[in-house]
Amino acid sequence: MAEYRIPERLQVLGVDIEKSELPYHQKRVAVTKEFTFDAAHHLHAYDGKCTNLHGHTYRLVVTVSGFVNAIGIVIDFGELKQIYRDVIERKLDHQYLNEVLPKMNTTAENMVVWIWEQFEAALAQYDAYRGLRLEQIDLFETPTSKATLKREWMI
Template sequence: MNNETSLRYHQKRVAVTKTFTFDAAHKLERYEGKCKNLHGHTYQLHITISGFLNDIGMAVDFGEIKDIFQSVIKSRLDHQYLNDVLPSMNTTAENMIVWIWKQIEEEMIKRDLTEEGHRLETLTLYETPTSSATLHREWMIEE
């Protein structure tokens, strides 16, 4: 195993997913239902990033995904009142997931991950165990 690429089995793009949680409170504006009142959730966020394998056979380091989540999402949203800390928007899962996407993508650019061929592929944000919003890379491409 002297060849420097010997730990890489293939040259395919592979996506890896890591799951995180954070707790936050919010209320929905102009909504007629119980969520118009202040309430909280334990959000669950699934982050999927793809890349080509490096010389040790790894597409994306799970530790790097964790560091990105902690530095740009958890540090800003965990145990916060979302209506105060997010931009002017209704704090629906559908709005939040686009904001989260932009934060993660900006951080990946800062870390030169996109330059290395890594892509944010999918985010899924669970507001409850049975209710989620999903966003795919192709949906974020500007038309």
């Protein structure tokens, strides 16, 4: 078994490692972040219990890819969180989805496309030189039921 060792000192930028060494590679890498929001909705022209007003704790899983920047990061997880807060959470969290989304049946299948469009537009505002792009979005209505959208399906 390996022995655990506490470092005697932290590495120092410019002494132990140079800034030019921070990006280890120039490969496309995907990063994923998960979010949750609560909302109510009901479905039109549907014969089942979802015809009635009900709510979900939605889980949104967003995967973005790109090339690392000068310090080895594709996109900061905090930036992804801010995009989510600005374009998704502020619009959908604790809302009646039938009123706040464009006219549509508020199925997970319709919602995941709308979320993709919002996220993609917001992502375009970030450093384009890194080639940032959405790769996949999963929208869970329940822990075992989700709608998935992949980049190649949006082309």
